[in-house]
Amino acid sequence: MSFWRAIGTGIKYIWKTINVIREIFLNLIFFVIILMLIGLLSDSSGTSSTPQNGVLVLDIEGIIVDVTTSDQELYNITKKLNNDKPDLTRENSLFELTQKIDQATNDPGIKGIILKLDNFAGADLPALQYLAKYLMAFKDAGKPIYAVGSSFDQKQYYLASIANEIYLINQGSVSLYGFATNNFYFKSLFDNLKINTHVFRVGTYKSAIEPFIRDDMSDAAKQNTTRWLTTMWGNYLHEIADYRGLETDDLVPAPKIMLSRLKSVSGSMSEYALDNGIVDKVLSSYQANTILDASFNYAPQLSIYNYQLFPNRMRSFNNQLTSSKVTKPLIAVVFVDGTISTGKSASNIAGSDTIANQLREIGNNNNVHAVVLRINSPGGGVYASEAIRSEIVSLRQKDIPVVVSMGGMAASGGYWIATQSDYIIANPNTITGSIGIFGVIPTFEKSLAHIGVYTDGVSTSPLADVNVAQDLPDEVNQLIQMNIENGYDNFVSLVAESRMMSYDSVDHIAQGQVWLGQEAKSIGLVDQLGDFDDAIVKAAELAGLSEYTIDWQKQESSLLVELFGGYSALLPKSALELIYQQLPASHQLQQHLAFWDNLTDPQNRYVYCLNCSDIK
Template structure:
């Protein structure tokens, strides 16, 4: 009796400690939340804050982080989060492609903006089609008689792509310009899975369907290398041609063969800055102080205005009827829908295109009598068959209402992205869009051997071998056959969708399918897309199909609720840890995030996936 009484006291003591610990942690979280809210309110009410910056002078394109098609929140939130981090560079900041280009377009016609300075040291990049789209707007700015200067300490290839359009490029002493070529890498997990005794069951159709290779191999297969080498080499050639044209230089001068580059570098005693100057890559090598003096002289000491402080006219990016105002209620609208990230069931989130969210948006557009056409902007490597088909079916419903749908392909529209595109009236791709990857696979990991290592087993009875499928048991031969047949049916369905939408034979589609990835310019030749162009071309085509000469774009509404933002993306308002900053700079961090997003969204009811994991993270 004494023993049990003593044990009771010990357990009560442990429970009391746990309760106190829980209350302390909850109180700390509550205090942090309150401080965050108070800080934000203080920033919003700050008379010297973000909304009172003079809107004149030299526009400074001091981009931080990455350019993406769409961002979930309004820009003011990102500016507030930056202020809460003491204005430190945010290498994970997401910049909306279309807000950025609309600002450049507005500045082109703004008499208060006299020129532009590109400061890109904290710019991480974006896919090549997005960089090309930004550059087109920079060209318009330049052609309007407004000079552009670029200054930087170390230009990587994505930074240099934008800088190449400048009238003058100033490189800071001891700086460099890295123009070495494109590369794409991946993680491979076969040995890890073997060591963990994970039994990975893979079902696929398509010789080149390389998305499953990380789970089956420790390296890239020869077939995947052949396919990737083809499109990556073409993309690099396109990149070189663009910067050579922008700089009015020979491509071989800007990025010669390695042996020639090393020979030229040796001739200037290994001085990389001098090498860049001698070969027409930059126009001047200067100190930071000299760069400031040159820019002050070029712009008559006009004040500098950050692109983040330059306010966009609300009508430029209106996203709802309320914002457009009652006067414009009768104006015909072209709806814009983003499919950005891994396609999965559920709600959209960062790097995830949730089919529930997108289907709801498409349905709302269908109910809006002012919507006359839709532009579907796809930037996705694909995802689940079920989620992709849900979106494709809803597009079909729009077209049955005589609402034309035009697809604008961004950096990638592969696998599930292309599955969705088959239901459109017209497809426009960038020459460097990664598309195709028409194939399908299934993946089911089972952990019976992993559990056995620690002495855990599972057993039971079932009325058939198909009734007891679970991750703690190996798949039966019957289950393997069932899943494989379902995958083969899915591939047949995919080929048939493409053949019908593109007016091709089943056999012709099969030849260019098998999971092969194609660049946009190749896809045009193969008949997978209708036209090469950008988002603006897609809008023009949508207006033409709808017979519109006067219209407005109806953009998706962005989140503005403070508490929703705090709870859904608290990381954006908290200081970035050293580990985060290091992780962001890993050569293949984006690829790792793609893997995580993919594994986190293995939610297809039939375990069927149309996904192109190798269509990203090009360096």
């Protein structure tokens, strides 16, 4: 007995020693970070003194999203701690970028724009089109735009095609091959892990659940995806051809013709791009910089990140406006960005609690005369989606008009929310529809049995005996399927009522089918094709406003999340992580993981379009 007591005492002392060492180590790291932050904060205080004239450099780093959750000042500090290394995961606000370009258009201190897009990781096509609209206005104002890069992928080239001239660095390339969408499928993995996946769904085309029950895409899903993806590629191709003043067949010929032309220049991608009018010049970095400097009479170059919005514009990004500050009626902009889930909003998560609270506060603010609901979401839980929709009902009962602006995606639960609005505006390339519903419950009885673990007990009813360690009773399967069918009936009925269509007409275009915005307009799911600016104009019209201020409702993030999020950016990325980021369906895999992490619907009912995105 004394032996085991001695062993236990020894383990306790060892653990205490390890704990003390751990605490000392963490405290040292904490104090070092605090000292570094203090030093960097004092350095960053001079940012506003950066000259605000010269050539604006659109050196976008990372991705473009509707709304960011991170504090940009803190991000700048962590970037300095990381030796200013490019971060391809950085989030940039679409609307802040366009406001800066709009300001630069009328700013006599800004002589032109240089697009440096090597670190631009992309955006959805509607976001690119919206950004292009402001770049075209800048160009139409008589200010030149030049694009320079070591290579251009399709999303980078979309913006570059607007430029007066495109310079490609020696040995560079332009990748214009077409759109593709890929997904991971896990049926065999689940079979090997002996996970029993119980699926309940309504809708022939409700393919969101396919990755968990198949090893490939169904024919119905392929047919549906091919239709809208082909249309989107055609839209993209015609737009860049128009910007470049070329025929689509010359800009992106058939693969055999492309390979033949490439062979004629000995396989040189840069020479191929030059000979076919895709770029204007192939130069060394030194030559490109020399030409650009001379073109702007050696004016200083100013990064888009250092170009400050004027105070009157910055007010529109402040969601803390008080009655004493407001001189004009407000149009509030509320973001539904990411997977719709119960709880608070975060990066890629549209939290129903956060959004519902924002809508509720707006309804109690006499200064708000209209709302634009910006939706960029593949959907999520029925309960969370309905919580947001019900708040929109409350707003309209208070005679506050609600206009939906659809971004790159407003599908499934995103469309569920939109049904209660006064007016829906979508981009022609918005991915929407996916009116269907499913439920999924994984159980692990076979996995546990494989390692010798079993569960048993008694219950007063088969409906009471549900847990993930045993198979679902047949009665439970029937109950959930009927509940799913009821949810689908509710969804179709909501759409039919809001769109003034018959139930059968909606059911015909529902069944989980995905539609592009231009298709959705023709079948009655949206009211108008346009962009965010059109939604603001419509909201003002419905509210009878001639003058107004935009009140942007931002997603709040805690200081703890900011600090640890920023700290993670300092960590070097492993080779495996870098490879993972380049996988053709890496974003899909992240969505799958996020989906499983947000299986929070009380009735296990989901209106979600899991494979509607990640277009390459």
